[in-house]
Amino acid sequence: MSAWLTGFEGTEAGQSLALMLALLAAVLHAVFGALQKGRFDPWVSRAAIDLWAFSLMLPVALFVVPWPEPHMWPIFAGVFVIHALYKVLQAMTYSRGAYTVVYPVVRGTAPLFAVIGAGVLFGESFNAVQWLGVGVLLSGIYGLALYNLRHITVDRDTLVPALGFAVLTGACVALYTTFDAYGIRATADPFTFLAWFFVIDGLFIPLMVRNRLRAVPRADWIWLARRGLLGAVIAFGSFGGIMLATRLGQVGQAAVLRETSTVFAALFGWLMLGEQTGPRRVFLMGLIAAGAVVVQLAA
Known part of the structure; x- marks a missing residue:
């Protein structure tokens, strides 16, 4: 499987596969976010997911995939620190502000910083039309945040610090996106990185x-365990998919495509949860999708 996948690196087929993986990651990321809502504290639900991810991937990491090369252990240490920082910032953001306001700010900040980071770390570059697409996508995401901001009535006294933490969280998303891309490219077998990633990343929240x-x-307990198992399987596809996409294709393009998860999350809320959307939100979500399309077509 690893040899087959790495055979696509640097090819047109590899870039196409990377785009499909990034889109799949966006859809699954929206589902993953929805799973953390419900009858439990979202962090309890996330802890159950991470415990399952750790338990399922530990035997794979120890006995199935090749052992990591020595130079990978400092990288894994960096992965743990960055993702732990991200989760702390995320908790501080969501505990202070309405989810519908701060989530688009987090997701809107991330691709901008990720594109810049990919340029610095991997020498990637966007042309003028692609930057226009990024601008369209960001205007849709931030416009959605402003629209939701105008209509909320709770937690307004803590909203300003929440938005500050949301920007920091978005920057941390961009940091882990580029650092994870560096890590998965640094090992001969990408599945070695993925297996150990889920083992290492699965420790922090439960603790x-x-x-x-x-x-x-x-x-x-049984209900929470079932929800955690389903979430872990989805996380393998979501986070694993985006990391494989960054190995096969451009990090910046993958980061932009993943942020269409905001659109999919709203669509799921409308179709499955009966949430109201309205013409303005539909227009703003259309901007997000259009921006992502422009970035890909102008490449």
């Missing part, structure tokens, strides 16, 4: 919220 996990009623 951070262990007291909340202990407080979950026993009657809810």
